[in-house]
Amino acid sequence: MSAAWTICRKEWRVMLDTPLGYVVATAFLLASGFFFGKNLFLFGEAEMRGYFEVLPMLLLFFVPAMSMRMLADEVHDGSYELLATLPVSTWSIVLGKYLAVGGQVLMLFLATLVYPFSLVMLGDIDAGQIAASYLAALLLVSCYVSVSLYASSLTRRAVIAYVLGFGLLLGVFLLGETIATLPPLWQDWLVLLSPLSHYERMLRGVIGLEDLMLLLAWTAVFLTLCWFQLERRRWQ
Amino acid sequence: MIRAEQLTRHFGQVPAVQQLDFHVRKGEVMGLLGPNGAGKSTTMKMLTCFLPPSEGTASIDGITIDEAMAVRRRIGYLPENAPSYVDLDVSTHLQFVGRMHALPSATLQDRMREMAALCGLEGVMGRRIDELSKGYRQRVGLAASMLHDPVCLILDEPTTGLDPNQIVEIRHLIRRLGESKTVLLSSHVLSEVEAVCDRMMIIDQGRLRAIGTAAELAQLAQNGVEVYVRFKQDGERVIERLQRDELDIRPAQEPHAWLIHCADADTALAEQVFYAAVACDAVIVEMRTARTSLEDVFHRITGSAEKET
Structure with a gap:
């Protein structure tokens, strides 16, 4: 765990030293501000539901951008050989990268806390629902980060990793969006498997164990796939 | 270790x-x-x-x-x-x-x-x-x-x-x-x-x-005798003549210079080269028994592997 934490801190340091991190963070906060402000000023709704509803689509663009170079660049630059010959397990490498991106998004979410605090000044808010929405958003981010990291482990090029990550996440996104158009039997399965349907349930302020488990299971599956891909490279 | x-x-x-x-x-x-x-x-x-x-x-x-x-x-x-x-x-x-x-x-x-x-x-x-x-x-x-x-x-x-x-x-x-x-x-x-x-x-x-x-x-590769020879002109005719005696010949780094190797250590290789040069009317500028360098060892060892495959 300490090796994973060291990798995570190194990634944060790189993010602070390079413009990409700032560009992505600024763009995310601007986009977040736009969607939050749209509901507040255009429709006069002092709530965050509209923002959280658009968040999965917003993250679709930003999470792959934050994850794309995590493993692809390591392999491309040859530094993966350096990293993998240090006394660290492949699991720690995957976990360290996951914590690094997850932590970056968490920082951005902390910055968006200014929205609920500003709503408090305008009127009553449903604090429980907003807290549940933030928890849902964090779990969805966890799922998105693991999918994007897996994409980054598949290639040596960061740009290709972005496209792959975006494509995979779009698949996850559409899995939730197309449910209504499918036969009932499929609908039941997709509702069960789609991270988005569980995310939307949590937005209502209801946190079910199956929602938590499903979103964490997506994370675990894709982190395992990422580990598997890195191990597979050694045997190829 | x-x-x-x-x-x-x-x-x-x-x-x-x-x-x-x-x-x-x-x-x-x-x-x-x-x-x-x-x-x-x-x-x-x-x-x-x-x-x-x-x-x-x-x-x-x-x-x-x-x-x-x-x-x-x-x-x-x-x-x-x-x-x-x-x-x-x-x-x-x-x-x-x-x-x-x-x-x-x-x-x-x-x-x-x-x-x-x-x-x-x-x-x-x-x-x-x-x-x-x-x-x-x-x-x-x-x-x-x-x-x-x-x-x-x-x-x-x-x-x-x-x-x-x-x-x-x-x-x-x-x-x-x-x-x-x-x-x-x-x-x-x-x-x-x-x-x-x-x-x-x-x-x-x-x-x-x-x-x-x-x-x-070097000792491992020194199975025989080797002579370094440099001619005034290119000495191609001498080399052709020596190749008929199935010697291992390869060009040295300097112009008109060659390294001639014979597996049989008892061969009077320098004399053989000298008489071949005389017969071909070629002028020898420099001739000495070559020291087996690491380059030679490397060449012979990796070269022989190539021939095997």
């Missing part, structure tokens, strides 16, 4: 390293020589537990490579082209490597100071690695590989891409390290291996072809 037993690695159906057996003694600087694609880097990657072997095994300091974590704590590895985190400054990069080796903070600071002094990095500790020259990056890689005071250093082509002055500096550094540590370094620069290493092994097409000191390898 380093022992390989029947070490083998295939990439798909292609054998990269085949049944490699060798032993590097404690406190020895061993050179791993071979042409490009011979399997040097693959061998090193197996020793550092980056690639698992397809067959066979190896051990470092008595610990087999199956125990990857224990092996990695004992080795310092400089991969080819000395990759590092170029977005970081030298100090942060070294701190990262030290923390990965779980060095306590105080020890890490001391070791960083020592390594910076040893590798000549004091003036660039605060600079980003992507702003440094290739030579400095190589030094950063070396410093990172030695930070945790490993018992064994594995250096993959440590002088590639350096200018002549930097090469001399790195060689001196490796020589100094060899006084206290076991070093395995790969290179295809023969003079470098000759200058730095106590012993060397030559691998080609993934197989170990020879192992020993420079003198032992």
